[in-house]
Every structure is written in structure tokens, then in C-alpha cells.
Amino acid sequence: MRRFAPLALSAAALITTLVQAAPAVAAGSVPGGGHPAGGHRTEVLELVARQTQTTFIDHGDPGTSQGDELVLAGDLLRGPALFGRFGEVCTLTRVGPEPDSFDQQCVGTLTLPGGDLTLQGLVSVTAAGPGEVTVAITGGTGRYRTAHGVIEAVNTSDTETRLILRIIL
Numbered sequence: 001m002r003r004f005a006p007l008a009l010s011a012a013a014l015i016t017t018l019v020q021a022a023p024a025v026a027a028g029s030v031p032g033g034g035h036p037a038g039g040h041r042t043e044v045l046e047l048v049a050r051q052t053q054t055t056f057i058d059h060g061d062p063g064t065s066q067g068d069e070l071v072l073a074g075d076l077l078r079g080p081a082l083f084g085r086f087g088e089v090c091t092l093t094r095v096g097p098e099p100d101s102f103d104q105q106c107v108g109t110l111t112l113p114g115g116d117l118t119l120q121g122l123v124s125v126t127a128a129g130p131g132e133v134t135v136a137i138t139g140g141t142g143r144y145r146t147a148h149g150v151i152e153a154v155n156t157s158d159t160e161t162r163l164i165l166r167i168i169l
Helices: none
Strands: 042-057 069-078 081-095 102-112 115-125 133-140 148-155 160-168
Touching: 042 081, 069 102, 081 115, 133 160
Parallel strands: none
Antiparallel strands: 042 069, 042 160, 069 081, 081 102, 102 115, 115 133, 133 148, 148 160
């Protein structure tokens, strides 16, 4: 059985990047410059999460089993520049029934200029990998104190994940 594979926001989990070229970055309000109902505005950021530390904690039965944890930390890049950092913990909640498949509950924090964003989500992984992952933005601090929304993540390598943050403020 495959060992618990590293994921960033995975992103998160985390929780990572277009390795050769810096991603385009978009930031602004909803299309047309207006605000959705309720007076909120949506900010979109494209970032890269690059893992710098990863620890797998094998609880219970040896190998991939329920309760195992993956602890991740790293940098957030906007283009080639350092933009922030992240920390995430993913816990295996289900293993199988297919070989090399599992679910993991991921909780993390993105530290950005002006405040933090928190995230949470259930990520399903198969032998082919996690594929595209969407997790919830569950809150924040500072300029993000009213934040909610989603983070879409696609792993581009073993250590990098492309993130699209759709932050509703």
C-alpha cells in the first residue's frame, strides 16, 4: 500500500506552482467592478504554495491507516516574489476501499500581507493523486476578518501547488 503522499492545501492544503513560469496574478472585485448582493466584494488571488517542511506521523497500524497525519509548512509566492507563508495539518479519516485511496481532513492557515486566512476541507486521494481540490475559506484576521470563499488547488509537482483564492470580503 502506498504511503500517505505529501499534499499542500494541499491546501493545503493546503494546502503548488508552474515550475518554469510565474503564474499570472489577478486581484480585484467581481467582474464588471460591482459588488454581489449584500455589498460584499470578491478578491481573486493566484498564488503558488511551495512546501518547505513536511512531516508524516504514522499513528496506529504501520503504513497508511486512519488517524495518520501530514504536517506541512511553506512559502506562498506571487509570481517570483515571496507573498506569505502557510501551515496545514491533514488527518486521514478514511482508507480505501480502493487500493491506494484515502480521504484526509485538512485544516490550515495562510499568512498574507494584512492578515491570515483559515481553510478547511475534505480531500479525496486515489492512486492517480488528488486531482483538483476545492476547500473552504472559513475565516480570517486583520483585513480578512470577514472572509469566506473557496480555494482551488492543483498540485503541479511533489512540493508545489497552484492556488486560486476566491475571497469574499
